[in-house]
Amino acid sequence: MSIERQAAHAGGRLSEEHFRAAVDMLPLVSIDLLVRDPRGRYLLGLRGNPPAQGRWFVPGGRIRKGEALAQALRRLADEELGMSLPPVRWRLRGVYEHFYDVNFAGESGMSTHYVVLAYQVQLPSGPLAAALPATQHLGYRWDTPEDAATDPDVHPYTKAYFTEQHP
Numbered sequence: 001m002s003i004e005r006q007a008a009h010a011g012g013r014l015s016e017e018h019f020r021a022a023v024d025m026l027p028l029v030s031i032d033l034l035v036r037d038p039r040g041r042y043l044l045g046l047r048g049n050p051p052a053q054g055r056w057f058v059p060g061g062r063i064r065k066g067e068a069l070a071q072a073l074r075r076l077a078d079e080e081l082g083m084s085l086p087p088v089r090w091r092l093r094g095v096y097e098h099f100y101d102v103n104f105a106g107e108s109g110m111s112t113h114y115v116v117l118a119y120q121v122q123l124p125s126g127p128l129a130a131a132l133p134a135t136q137h138l139g140y141r142w143d144t145p146e147d148a149a150t151d152p153d154v155h156p157y158t159k160a161y162f163t164e165q166h167p
Helices: 003-009 016-025 069-081 145-150 156-163
Strands: 028-036 042-047 060-062 091-102 108-122 137-143
Touching (some): 060 069
Antiparallel strands (some): 091 108
16 A cells, blocks of 8 residues: 555554654645634643754644645644634644654654644633643743743744734
8 A cells, every 4th residue: 555545544654664754755735723712821742753853843733635624623722732723713724844863753853844734723811622632742831922022942943923013
């Protein structure tokens, strides 16, 4: 079975071996979720895995083959936030590129290139409806843009969201 058919058959997921080869040869397309609470703070997660392991980063993830943007936003909001947020609530903040010297397995010399679609959502007043998942992140916190921009433990790619000028 071809790699493309294997991925389509497995819901857009490749075996680790095929994914490693894809990361080595191609840019990945991902979505970063900029979640803003009513007090103007943004959700950050402490990354538990490479390539940004040990740094505070906004939640997000890859878009799967055959997955429309609206589907990816729904899935990532559910998987990364434990929330059901319809795609119409999200606003495209911008398109970015992230370059890492390591891959998802932390292997140096195996760089990773992401093309990132950053989407922002404003949460309504009130507490979060669900507990935040602990799959990708070791913990979570809410930061003001100013605090995130000056904290040395916040990844530079996340800091960029809070230091650039945007409408």
